[in-house]
Amino acid sequence: MAYFLNTIMGSIAPMCVTALVTLAITLIFKTSYTTNFAQGVISAFGAYMVAYFLNQKGLPIWASLPIGMIVSMVIATLIDVLIFRRGRYVNALGKQIITMGLISIIVGAIPLIFGIAVPQFTAFIDGTLSAEIFDGSVTVTKNALVCGGITIVVIVAIFVALRFSKWGLSVRATASNEYVAGMMGINTHIVTAVSWGLAGALGALAAAINASSGNTVGIYFMTNYQVYAFLAGILGGFSSFYGPVVVALMIPLANNLVQYFVNIAGAPEMTKWSMVIVYAVALVIIFFKPQGIFGKRIAKKV
Amino acid sequence: MNKFLSNKYAFLGKEQKANTALTNKMRGALKNSTWQFLIFGALICVIGYLAVNKVIPYSLQSGIATTLAYSIAAIGFCLLMGYSGLASLGTGGFIGIGTYSVYYIMNESNMSFAIAIIVALLVSVVIGIIVGFISLRIEGIYLCILTLGLSEILRNLYMALEDTIKISNFEIFGMLVKRQSSIYIVAVVLVVIMIITQNLINSPTGRAMLAMKNSTAAAQAMGISLIKYRLLAFVICTAYAAISGVMLMVCMRAATASDGTGFYALITSLNILAAVIIGGYKSIWGAVFGTYIMYGLQTTLLNRIEVLQENPVIITFVSGVLVILVVMFYPGGIAQLIWELKGKLKKLFTKLKEVRYGKDLG
Numbered sequence: 001m002a003y004f005l006n007t008i009m010g011s012i013a014p015m016c017v018t019a020l021v022t023l024a025i026t027l028i029f030k031t032s033y034t035t036n037f038a039q040g041v042i043s044a045f046g047a048y049m050v051a052y053f054l055n056q057k058g059l060p061i062w063a064s065l066p067i068g069m070i071v072s073m074v075i076a077t078l079i080d081v082l083i084f085r086r087g088r089y090v091n092a093l094g095k096q097i098i099t100m101g102l103i104s105i106i107v108g109a110i111p112l113i114f115g116i117a118v119p120q121f122t123a124f125i126d127g128t129l130s131a132e133i134f135d136g137s138v139t140v141t142k143n144a145l146v147c148g149g150i151t152i153v154v155i156v157a158i159f160v161a162l163r164f165s166k167w168g169l170s171v172r173a174t175a176s177n178e179y180v181a182g183m184m185g186i187n188t189h190i191v192t193a194v195s196w197g198l199a200g201a202l203g204a205l206a207a208a209i210n211a212s213s214g215n216t217v218g219i220y221f222m223t224n225y226q227v228y229a230f231l232a233g234i235l236g237g238f239s240s241f242y243g244p245v246v247v248a249l250m251i252p253l254a255n256n257l258v259q260y261f262v263n264i265a266g267a268p269e270m271t272k273w274s275m276v277i278v279y280a281v282a283l284v285i286i287f288f289k290p291q292g293i294f295g296k297r298i299a300k301k302v
Numbered sequence: 303m304n305k306f307l308s309n310k311y312a313f314l315g316k317e318q319k320a321n322t323a324l325t326n327k328m329r330g331a332l333k334n335s336t337w338q339f340l341i342f343g344a345l346i347c348v349i350g351y352l353a354v355n356k357v358i359p360y361s362l363q364s365g366i367a368t369t370l371a372y373s374i375a376a377i378g379f380c381l382l383m384g385y386s387g388l389a390s391l392g393t394g395g396f397i398g399i400g401t402y403s404v405y406y407i408m409n410e411s412n413m414s415f416a417i418a419i420i421v422a423l424l425v426s427v428v429i430g431i432i433v434g435f436i437s438l439r440i441e442g443i444y445l446c447i448l449t450l451g452l453s454e455i456l457r458n459l460y461m462a463l464e465d466t467i468k469i470s471n472f473e474i475f476g477m478l479v480k481r482q483s484s485i486y487i488v489a490v491v492l493v494v495i496m497i498i499t500q501n502l503i504n505s506p507t508g509r510a511m512l513a514m515k516n517s518t519a520a521a522q523a524m525g526i527s528l529i530k531y532r533l534l535a536f537v538i539c540t541a542y543a544a545i546s547g548v549m550l551m552v553c554m555r556a557a558t559a560s561d562g563t564g565f566y567a568l569i570t571s572l573n574i575l576a577a578v579i580i581g582g583y584k585s586i587w588g589a590v591f592g593t594y595i596m597y598g599l600q601t602t603l604l605n606r607i608e609v610l611q612e613n614p615v616i617i618t619f620v621s622g623v624l625v626i627l628v629v630m631f632y633p634g635g636i637a638q639l640i641w642e643l644k645g646k647l648k649k650l651f652t653k654l655k656e657v658r659y660g661k662d663l664g
Contacts, residue, residue, distance in 0.1 A: 104622025220562035230447045279455040
């Protein structure tokens with residue numbers, strides 16, 4: 001039982017990262033009508049930015065994280081204003097290619113701006129908590145708990161804003177139909193730009209959490225989470241905001257649980273197949289529920 | 303005397319006629335796509351021959367060989383996207399089918415190259431049919447993401463099977479294939495693929511796919527079986543990607559699955575997609591040219607410029623800008639650009655003629 005709880009505690013950080021990235025991708029998907037393949041590298045850019053303030057300017061992580069998030073937010077907004085807004089009438093595939101071009105631009109820009117050295121990252125807070133429960137001790141790093149706290153606060157704040165604020169209403173209106181929302185007096189340009197800005201900030205936060213829990217920062221170090229996020233998006237159904245986030249919390253957990261059960265069953269060499277199993281189950285679910293677990297059925301017009 | 307002269311002139315005329323007939327035939331051959339492909343293949347072989355004999359630098363040859371290998375996958379994608387209106391981001395994973403078939407058949411089981419290709423084709427047909435069935439239920443961006451998921455499954459599968467694979471020199475029809483001479487095989491396979499694809503596009507199958515792209519409902523009303531052609535499109539795309547993987551293995555001799563920028567990573571699928579978009583998604587030449595821009599331009603051309611040699615990231619940066627510009631201003635790709643230039647040149651020539659000879663009133 002203690003082992004089981006430890007498995008869950010170990011999944012806190014990846015769950016936070018996936019949930020934040022998924023929320024960012026969902027926001028862009030709903031307002032710009034495209035899958036943002038550049039989210040992974042935009043997030044990595046945020047991590048480099050936070051690391052820059054951390055290492056070069058000598059700020060503590062509590063100060064450098066918000067500054068890094070704000071800078072990423074500005075840059076993501078600029079991406080929308082300068083590039084994406086002009087390409088909004090390109091067809092769906094064309095938009096995907098634009099985000100793909102963004103990947104190349106950012107991948108090229110990161111070494112030009114920050115140099116090629118691997119940035120060092122510190123945890124938000126050091127130390128571990130452990131408790132004696134059932135038949136063993138359950139250990140969790142304080143850093144994971146802090147990350148979990150930040151993530152919950154941020155996600156709840158965004159959902160509350162989406163549900164109750166005027167901005168949330170305009171986002172939901174733009175998501176359901178951009179043209180009509182525009183006709184009703186909503187400035188869809190601003191809605192899209194703010195979504196991109198939020199996505200940049202969320203990406204930076206996600207990357208910082210990922211880096212603070214011990215992963216090496218690199219240009220492609222968020223791409224895996226981006227793929228999880230896409231999968232969570234269609235598994236949860238892009239038609240709602242909460243569906244993808246709920247599924248995003250489940251994917252890393254499922255991965256670790258598969259490893260747990262495989263270990264329990266006495267086949268530790270099978271743990272490397274865990275992601276294959278999770279993906280396969282996800283694809284089977286999508287095959288039988290194409291609109292997603294939480295999605296509404298969309299009638300197709302001829 | 304008169305008779306003699308006329309005879310002589312008649313002879314001359316005949317020769318002239320024969321000459322024009324020959325040039326006409328050659329012109330016809332240049333306009334015939336099959337001959338174009340064959341000439342292209344021959345040119346590649348000449349470049350390969352020059353590179354093997356060290357007349358031109360070797361890096362040029364390896365860059366071109368990589369481009370050709372990837373462009374097989376791009377042509378398959380071209381058929382899928384430009385002619386069937388479906389999009390997939392599984393190319394990276396499908397390429398792995400080819401590389402792992404080569405590895406397991408040739409290196410582990412010591413069987414011949416032909417068997418490796420056949421196994422790659424069989425596996426890819428099965429995978430293609432699975433994706434095709436999925437595509438009947440899910441469309442558009444969702445299908446993209448789903449195939450991306452499938453590609454990730456395959457990549458994780460490869461990592462679990464054997465992370466780094468390598469092959470050594472092997473024999474085809476009794477001839478030893480070294481890494482340097484792999485360009486010949488790739489060129490031959492690419493030309494065969496190009497000819498098959500061109501004929502497929504011009505056949506009823508190609509027209510059925512085009513109908514399906516424009517409107518599935520209208521195509522079904524005209525009696526086109528959606529299942530049949532969607533499955534076919536995906537099977538062809540997957541099979542081409544697998545062959546491309548086989549060829550990449552022949553050129554590169556090694557692959558690592560966990561590499562974030564390797565053959566099976568998301569970036570490969572995106573690069574192939576970008577190559578097809580840049581080149582023009584309905585043109586075989588466009589696909590090859592787009593692939594060259596994405597994969598070959600850096601190693602063959604830009605690396606010779608000194609400023610870029612020191613900062614290779616500039617190339618990545620510029621290629622990103624280029625991709626965005628092409629998509630925003632030339633959605634039909636470079637094929638469209640060339641088409642428009644052709645039209646403009648024609649207009650210019652007629653105008654020049656008008657200036658010289660006066661307006662054609664007839």
